[in-house]
Amino acid sequence: MRIKQPDSDNALESLMNEVDHAHERLTNCVSKDHDITAVLYLSSLIIMPDVVFNGRKLLQGLSNTISVSPNCICVVRTTTPTYFTGHMRTRHKRAVDSLRNKCYVIMYSKNKEFLNHAKFFIHYHICQSEGNVHYGHFYGSTNLTQAGLGNPRNNGNYEEFEAYHSIKYKLSWSDKEYLKEVLELIVHKASLYTDRRYLARHVLDHELQLEDLLSSTHSSEENRDSTLGEFYESYVNLMAAYSQTFAMLDEIPGKKITNRIIEKLTQETRPADPLELEMMYIDPEYTESAAKTLA
C-alpha cells in the first residue's frame, strides 16, 4: 500500500500505467490476431470527466483501450448522478454519459446495495493463443477525481492506494469471483435491454419493495405501541428507498421516459444526500437515541 500525499500525483500515474498496460497487451494480441478476451472492471463513487495526467485524459485512455477490440468487456460500477447536486451532478453525469454507449454501466443493485464505495480498476487480458493471463489492478481510497488521484495546483487529497500487474497461467479463486461478478452484471444489464419480461420483472420487484415498505410504515404509524426508534427506522428506510428509485430509473432503458419521471420526482423532493443517509443507518439498538439527537 502506498500513500498519495496532497502534492503528489503518484496515484494518478499508477492508474494511468495500469490503463496503458491493458491497452498495450490488447493492441499487441490484436495485431497478431490472437484469440483474446479482455475485461476492464472499474468502480468508483464519483467519476470526473477531465482527470488529466501529463496532458492525457484518464477517460480517453479508457475509451481508447475499449475501442481496440470488440472482445474488450468494460464494466463501470458507480452512483447515479441524480443523487448529487450542482457541479458534482453535472460533471459526474458527463463522465458517466461518455461511458454509457460502450460500457456496461451499473448503478443499482437488486441486492439493495446502499452505496457503491468500492474504488478499484481491475483488468484481465486472457490470451488463449499464448495460454496466459495478464492481470493488473489499482486499489485505493480515492475516487476518480483530479484531487483524489492527482495534484491540482498543489492541493490534492491525502489517500492510500496500491497498483500491481503480473502474468498468470491460472486464475485464482478471487480472480474467478471477479469474473463471475462481471458475467452476472453484463447478463443483467443486457437482459434489461433485450428481454422485456426480465425488465418488467425488475421494475415490478422494485415496486413490490416500495409497497412492502409503505405498508409496514403505515402499520407502525397506526400502532400506538411503536417506539421512537421504530419510527426512525421507517424514516431512514423510506428515504433510502426513495433514493434507490432514482438509481433504478437511471439504470433501466428508456431515458425519454425515465428522465421525465426523474424530473417530476425531484420537483417533489430531491433524493437525500447519500453520504448523510449512509450515516443515518445504525444498529436498531441505537435508533431511539439517534432519533432524539435529530429531534
Next chain:
Amino acid sequence: MLKNEYEPFIEKISDYLDEDEIKFSEFLKKNNEKHVDSLHKIIESQDK
C-alpha cells in the same frame, strides 16, 4: 408513478431510447453474446 408512466411502455421501450442507449443497444447486439460465451468458457475451463 412507475406503474403508470413506465410499465405501459415496456413492450415498446426501444422507441424511447436516447442516443447513447441506441448505441449501447447496437453494441449489445454485436457483442454481448460473445462476451457472455467467452466469460463462461474462461470461468468453466479454469474451474476444471
